[in-house]
Amino acid sequence: MIEVKELTKKFPQKEKEELLAVNNLSFTAHKGEIVVLLGVNGAGKTTTMRMLSTVLQPSSGTATIENHDIIRSPQQVRANLGFLSGDTGLYGRLTAREIIFYFGRLYDVKDAAISSRIQELSELLDMSAFLDKKIDLLSTGMKQKVSIARSIIHDPPVMIFDEPTAGLDILTARNIVNFIHNCKAQQKCVLFSTHIMREAERIADRIVMIHDGKLLAEGTWQDFQDETGLKDLDDIFIRFAQSSQPEVQND
Amino acid sequence: MINLRKITVIYRKEMLDLLRDKRTVITSIVIPIILYPLLMVGFSSLAMRQETKLEKQVVHVYLVDHVKSETSVRIIGGISAIDNLEFMPFSDSIDVLLRENLIQAAVQISDSLNASGFPVIIVTISYNETEDLSVQAYDRISNRLRELEDELVSERLKDLMIEVDILDAVQIKKENIAPPEQMVGFMVGKILPYLLIVITLSSGAVVASDLVAGEKERGTLETILVSAARRIELVIGKYLTIITFSLISVFMNLFSMFLSIRHILGQSGLDTGGIQLPISNFALILAAMLPLVTLIAAVLLSLSTYARNIKEAQSYQMPIIIGGMMLSMISLLPGFKLTAGFALIPVVNFSLLFKEIMSGNFQILSFSLVLGSTLILDIIAIIISMNLFRNESILFRTAEDKSLKFWGQSRKNVLSPEVAFLFFLIMIVLLFYVGGSWQAKEMMSGLVRTQLILILLPTIFLLRIARMNIRATLKLNPTNPLNFLMVVLMAVPMITLVVLLGQFINMIYPVSESYMEGMRNLLSTEQAGIWKSLLIIAVLPGICEETMFRGYIINAFRKYGFWAAAVISGVLFGIFHLDFFRLIPASILGIYLGYLLLKSNSLLIPMFAHFINNSIALLLSNYHEKIKILDYLMTGDEFVWWIGIPALIIFLVFLKLYTRINRNPDLN
Numbered sequence: 001m002i003e004v005k006e007l008t009k010k011f012p013q014k015e016k017e018e019l020l021a022v023n024n025l026s027f028t029a030h031k032g033e034i035v036v037l038l039g040v041n042g043a044g045k046t047t048t049m050r051m052l053s054t055v056l057q058p059s060s061g062t063a064t065i066e067n068h069d070i071i072r073s074p075q076q077v078r079a080n081l082g083f084l085s086g087d088t089g090l091y092g093r094l095t096a097r098e099i100i101f102y103f104g105r106l107y108d109v110k111d112a113a114i115s116s117r118i119q120e121l122s123e124l125l126d127m128s129a130f131l132d133k134k135i136d137l138l139s140t141g142m143k144q145k146v147s148i149a150r151s152i153i154h155d156p157p158v159m160i161f162d163e164p165t166a167g168l169d170i171l172t173a174r175n176i177v178n179f180i181h182n183c184k185a186q187q188k189c190v191l192f193s194t195h196i197m198r199e200a201e202r203i204a205d206r207i208v209m210i211h212d213g214k215l216l217a218e219g220t221w222q223d224f225q226d227e228t229g230l231k232d233l234d235d236i237f238i239r240f241a242q243s244s245q246p247e248v249q250n251d
Numbered sequence: 252m253i254n255l256r257k258i259t260v261i262y263r264k265e266m267l268d269l270l271r272d273k274r275t276v277i278t279s280i281v282i283p284i285i286l287y288p289l290l291m292v293g294f295s296s297l298a299m300r301q302e303t304k305l306e307k308q309v310v311h312v313y314l315v316d317h318v319k320s321e322t323s324v325r326i327i328g329g330i331s332a333i334d335n336l337e338f339m340p341f342s343d344s345i346d347v348l349l350r351e352n353l354i355q356a357a358v359q360i361s362d363s364l365n366a367s368g369f370p371v372i373i374v375t376i377s378y379n380e381t382e383d384l385s386v387q388a389y390d391r392i393s394n395r396l397r398e399l400e401d402e403l404v405s406e407r408l409k410d411l412m413i414e415v416d417i418l419d420a421v422q423i424k425k426e427n428i429a430p431p432e433q434m435v436g437f438m439v440g441k442i443l444p445y446l447l448i449v450i451t452l453s454s455g456a457v458v459a460s461d462l463v464a465g466e467k468e469r470g471t472l473e474t475i476l477v478s479a480a481r482r483i484e485l486v487i488g489k490y491l492t493i494i495t496f497s498l499i500s501v502f503m504n505l506f507s508m509f510l511s512i513r514h515i516l517g518q519s520g521l522d523t524g525g526i527q528l529p530i531s532n533f534a535l536i537l538a539a540m541l542p543l544v545t546l547i548a549a550v551l552l553s554l555s556t557y558a559r560n561i562k563e564a565q566s567y568q569m570p571i572i573i574g575g576m577m578l579s580m581i582s583l584l585p586g587f588k589l590t591a592g593f594a595l596i597p598v599v600n601f602s603l604l605f606k607e608i609m610s611g612n613f614q615i616l617s618f619s620l621v622l623g624s625t626l627i628l629d630i631i632a633i634i635i636s637m638n639l640f641r642n643e644s645i646l647f648r649t650a651e652d653k654s655l656k657f658w659g660q661s662r663k664n665v666l667s668p669e670v671a672f673l674f675f676l677i678m679i680v681l682l683f684y685v686g687g688s689w690q691a692k693e694m695m696s697g698l699v700r701t702q703l704i705l706i707l708l709p710t711i712f713l714l715r716i717a718r719m720n721i722r723a724t725l726k727l728n729p730t731n732p733l734n735f736l737m738v739v740l741m742a743v744p745m746i747t748l749v750v751l752l753g754q755f756i757n758m759i760y761p762v763s764e765s766y767m768e769g770m771r772n773l774l775s776t777e778q779a780g781i782w783k784s785l786l787i788i789a790v791l792p793g794i795c796e797e798t799m800f801r802g803y804i805i806n807a808f809r810k811y812g813f814w815a816a817a818v819i820s821g822v823l824f825g826i827f828h829l830d831f832f833r834l835i836p837a838s839i840l841g842i843y844l845g846y847l848l849l850k851s852n853s854l855l856i857p858m859f860a861h862f863i864n865n866s867i868a869l870l871l872s873n874y875h876e877k878i879k880i881l882d883y884l885m886t887g888d889e890f891v892w893w894i895g896i897p898a899l900i901i902f903l904v905f906l907k908l909y910t911r912i913n914r915n916p917d918l919n
Contacts, residue, residue, distance in 0.1 A: 012644070053477040054645050075481065083477040089470030093271040094264070104261040107479045150474070 001160060001189050002029040002052065006061035009047050009213075021047040023213035024061065029191050029206075031157070034184050036204035037193040038237070044213035045193040046085075049162045052191070053083045065158050079107060082151040082159045086166035092136040096127065096146045099135065100153055107154035114153065121149045124182070125175070141172040148179055159183050161192045165199065177203060197233040209240055216240045253487070257480050262490025262495075269458060269496065269777060279454040279500035287504070287511040309356040310388040311339045313348065317361045322372055322403065330398045333391050349379045367405075439513075441583055444605035446508075447501060448579035448598060449572075451547050454500035455493050456568045459551035462489045463640075464564035472646065482640050486552070486638035490633065493548035501540055505533055511861065532608050538617070539608070542625040543601045549632030556639040556646075574598075582606045584706035589613075592760040594620040597628055642740065665717035666724075671807030674713060675823055678799070681705050683829060694772075695779050698787050707795035710803050725802035730853035735828040738847070738860040738907040744902035745843065746867050749836045751895045756835060766832065774872040781873075788869050793862035800824045800841065801857040846906075850913040 009022040013237050022044040029035035037045050050056040052063055054074035062069055068076040090099055097118060104114035122128045125145045130138055135146065144164075152159070161180065165173040180203060194200055200207055201221055209216035217224065217240050224236045259281050269275045312330070316323050331338065345357040357377040365371045376392055379385040405415045466472040475485060550571060558564035577597040582605065589603040600621040607613035639645050664670065686705050690697030714721050722726075774788065805820035825838025844857040 050473075055473060057477045072546060075479065078477060079479045083474075083476070085473070087470050088474040089466075090474070091264075091268055092469070093268050098264075098267070102260065102264045104476055106257060147474075154479070167851075 001031055001067075002035075002063065002065055002191055004028065004048070005051070005056050007048065007051060007063055008060045009044075009051060009056065010059045022051070022058075025210065025213070025215055026061075027208045027215065027218055029189050032184060032187040034190040034192060034203055034205045036178060036200040036207050037191060038195070038196050038197070038200045038204075038207050039210040039216075041190075043195075043210050045195075045210065046162055046234050047213075048210070049085075049160050049191070052160060053081060054076075054078055061218050069240075079154070080156050080159065082154070082156040083158070083162070084151040084164050085162035086146055086164050086168070086231055088147060090135045090143055090150070091145055093134060093188075095132050095134050096138070096142075096149075097131045098242075099146060100149050103150050104153040110174050117153055117155070118149070121152070125149060125179070141167065141175070144168060144172050145175065148176070152183075156188070158189045159191070161190070163193055163195070164193070169235040173206060197237060201233050209237060211241050211244060214244070216244055253481070253483060257484045258488045258491070261480060261485060262491050265462065265489060265492040265496070266495065267330045269461065269492065272461070275457055275461070279496050280503055283500065283503040283507045283818070284449070287507040288514075291511040291515055291616050296504065302721040305337060305383055305387050308387075309335045309337055310384060310385055310391070311337050312388065313340075313345060313351070313354045313357040315339050315357075317359065318372065320362070321361070322370075323884065325359045326344050326372060326374065326396070326399055329395050330358065330392055333395055336388075336391065345377055347718075349377060349385065352382050352385065353380065355379075355382065355385040356392060358392065370886075429539045441606065443508075443536070443609060444582040444602040445576075445579045446504065447536070447605065448543070448602065449506050449576055451497045451501055451540070451544050452572045452575045454571060455497040455544070455547050455551050456565070458493050458496045459548070459555045460558070460564035460568065461562045462492060463552065463555040464558040465555075467558075468560040476646075483637060486633075486637050486640050490545075490548055490552055490636070493552060494544055497544045498540070501544065502537065505537060509533055535608050536605055539601070539604060539622070541730060542622050542629060543598075546597065546629040546632060547627050549629055549636055553632060553636040555637055558634055578602065588674060589621075590761070591617070591620065595624050597625060602623065664808050665713060668811070671804045674709075675804060675827070678709065679711075682827070693701055694716050695783070695787055699791060702787075702791040702795040706799050709801045711737060714803065724806065725798060726806075726848070726852055726853075726854045728853040730851050730855055731912055733912050734851055734853075734856050735859055737905055737912065738856060738863060740866055741902055741905045741909070742860070742863045742907070745840075746864060746871070747898040748895055748902065749840065751892060751898075752836050752839070753832075755892075757833065760832065771872065772917070774869050784869060785866060789862045789865035792865055793858045796824070796827075797844070797854060797858040797861050800827075801844055802854050805845050805848060815841050817849060820845050847909070850910055852913075 004025055005025050007022055007025045007033055008020070011019040011021055013019050025037070025044070025048060037048065039045050047056065051058050052065065052070060054070050054077050058071065062071050064070065065077045066080045068080060070077050091102075094102070100118055100121075101111075104117070105111070111115070116237050118131070122131055125148060127142065127145045127149065130142050135143060138146070159180075161176075164176050168176070180190055180192060184205075192203065204221065206218070206220055208218050209226070216237075217227075221228075221233065224233070225231065228239050230236050230239060312740065314327065314330070316327060319379045330336070334434050345354075348354045349357065355378065359375045360379075361373045361375070363371050363373055374396055376389055378389040404418075408415055415639040463472070476482070482485050494613065543800070551568065554571065558567055573600050578596075579602045582602040587593070587603060588605055589600065594600045594605055601817075604618065606612065607617075610681050612786045641903050666775075682705055687699050687700040688698070711721065714724055779787065800820055800823070805816050806825060808816040808819045811819070821839045821841030821844070824841030824844075825834045828834070828837045830837075840861075844860055847860055848854060
């Protein structure tokens with residue numbers, strides 16, 4: 001379970017200016033639920049997810065992952081978390097198996113457990129053909145499968161996906177979507193970020209809309225439709241964004 | 252806290268990853284294995300082959316006999332008996348023939364009488380030093396002539412009924428007491444430190460740029476940061492990887508070099524039984540390399556962490572590698588010994604230490620001093636890389652980040668630190684090249700021109716083109732007359748402290764006699780007279796240097812705060828003297844002058860203080876013999892440190908008074 005509480009991140013800019021990338025953001029995501037973080041580019045999705053994965057320190061506020069605080073116990077947070085983004089790279093000179101082993105060991109998984117988990121994942125993701133090939137020789141789709149396996153090798157209760165389908169072809173993207181549903185079936189808590197409305201519509205149990213670092217709306221697609229009387233998620237988003245605009249100006 | 256098992260996992264993965272990288276393997280393993288045999292063995296056998304080839308080549312010799320006596324015929328006979336030598340009947344100019352290498356030597360025989368009236372045969376051998384074969388011809392002919400001379404001399408002595416042995420009045424026996432291994436060590440010791448330091452730097456640089464900057468470039472850094480590994484574990488794992496590769500490289504180089512040298516010694520026909528390569532010294536050097544390798548690794552890791560991509564990391568490494576190469580070259584220079592002062596300078600200390608180890612006379616004290624100082628720097632460098640690794644703005648610096656493009660951004664503002672620093676750099680280059688050549692031509696007029704044209708003029712010009720109000724920017728403000736009195740009162744304790752500091756520095760880094768001589772000449776009034784000297788040494792710097800440093804540069808650093816501005820401009824002032832030995836005293840003077848300006852808000856005060864300070868220095872160095880206590884202070888061998896205590900107290904009291912006078916400079 002993820003609980004985000006008044007999370008704020010400021011980036012220092014030149015001449016003492018500050019960029020408020022995430023502004024007092026709060027939401028939760030529960031076990032066995034897929035929550036989509038929806039927002040346009042630059043809305044603060046990646047910054048939020050980087051704070052949740054303890055790579056960035058929040059300026060104020062905090063969050064917990066499986067009740068571990070991201071500021072006080074980052075170690076436990078990362079141990080309970082799988083993180084996958086569209087552009088995380090892999091080590092080109094290592095084989096798929098070596099990389100998965102490397103991360104498994106970093107997560108303190110026993111070698112025997114890693115081996116059997118690789119077996120299991122390679123059947124699930126259909127990757128036995130290229131397990132022992134060097135990453136440099138693999139196609140984008142194959143690499144993405146290795147990345148998925150890498151992110152879930154320690155069987156974490158919480159999965160965070162930061163625009164994992166960005167730049168992928170339909171078939172590869174489909175792999176990811178299937179995998180996310182699989183995570184849900186295993187009662188994992190999934191947080192998924194995207195700027196593509198259609199994707200959110202298709203996959204989300206609940207949608208958290210953010211704009212300019214702030215929470216715009218939170219609920220199911222159905223809730224949004226009922227509230228706005230609009231059908232299309234694009235329109236709904238634009239309506240929310242526009243209605244928040246005067247507030248922004250008042251700040 | 253730190254999980255050793257995870258460090259091992261990271262270390263093993265990095266090693267595996269790098270060992271699969273051809274570039275790394277080639278630079279740190281393959282090149283050393285083939286480089287030395289190729290370089291040494293190949294070169295020496297090539298030289299030997301060339302030598303024998305020359306000996307077998309026919310040399311053509313032109314011969315003129317102006318004497319035509321029995322002796323000269325004997326000499327010609329002797330020369331013609333040399334193997335592979337042919338006489339050529341040419342009539343052209345000898346010089347032309349030699350220059351075109353058509354003949355290799357021209358022999359002209361004439362005769363004369365020596366001082367005692369005995370006949371002497373004079374054989375002139377013309378040859379061309381720039382032609383190898385011609386040099387060969389000269390050597391062969393002159394060697395043969397020496398044999399003939401011996402024959403002729405012994406014949407003459409026989410005629411006089413004297414034994415040949417009478418010529419042996421003095422016999423010189425050359426005996427080199429340095430054992431052969433020390434000789435070899437001495438020669439290897441000159442070049443080895445340089446090689447080792449360069450190898451460590453270059454192989455470490457390849458690995459380091461790949462380890463962090465490479466991860467940023469390939470987008471794997473974030474992947475590893477979200478894993479369960481802690482950042483400190485990542486840093487240590489990567490740090491150990493760089494160290495391992497540097498050590499592998501150093502070891503491969505030493506090993507390959509050792510075998511190559513032994514091979515050459517064996518081939519050269521020397522008595523290799525007597526010449527033992529100092530293998531224990533090689534081992535000692537390998538051990539001493541450890542702290543140096545770790546220091547270099549930590550520095551390279553910091554640079555790689557700071558850089559955004561491999562290319563950027565490499566451009567940051569460049570100055571480090573070049574600087575390291577230049578510093579390590581000190582072992583190639585004659586006359587440098589490992590003193591306590593040198594033991595504290597990184598790279599230089601190792602260069603000199605290795606030289607001493609290889610020639611077999613190093614001291615445990617300097618050894619531990621070198622190791623100790625390096626380890627301290629090492630820890631500092633590791634802490635820096637750790638902090639860089641924790642700094643998210645550096646870790647996530649991406650390609651479009653413009654933080655480094657400050658040159659283009661704030662050029663308009665002439666009072667920005669960047670412009671001031673750039674200005675300073677240009678000035679220091681001008682000072683070095685232009686000012687240096689002016690002063691080399693004629694010292695005094697060169698100094699005047701430097702002060703006016705290279706220091707004052709550009710500063711005014713810069714402020715002019717930036718359309719600044721010169722008077723306001725330079726703070727040419729009226730001030731409390733009491734301030735001038737305070738400056739005079741502070742000058743004496745201040746200069747006492749500076750002299751003491753100079754003596755102290757001299758104890759650590761002894762100044763050469765020629766340098767002292769130069770300083771004395773500069774401060775001597777003999778040439779120009781006292782008033783002219785005062786003008787050049789005290790008045791002009793007071794006006795010109797103050798305009799540049801306390802008028803302009805310090806203002807650009809005001810935004811960093813009072814002390815930062817004083818210290819930065821002061822240290823720049825120290826560097827501006829382009830003199831290693833005066834760096835610290837001049838920096839302290841600069842900070843003091845900066846303090847005076849910032850408190851009084853009037854440039855007149857530091858100008859006056861600078862004038863007073865230089866005047867006292869000038870007067871002291873010329874008239875100190877007349878005042879006993881000063882003479883004792885300045886020329887005594889004793890380091891009278893305790894004088895510094897009252898001097899410091901007096902100085903601080905007056906400084907406090909000065910501060911009080913200027914508590915509110917705007918009202919003055």
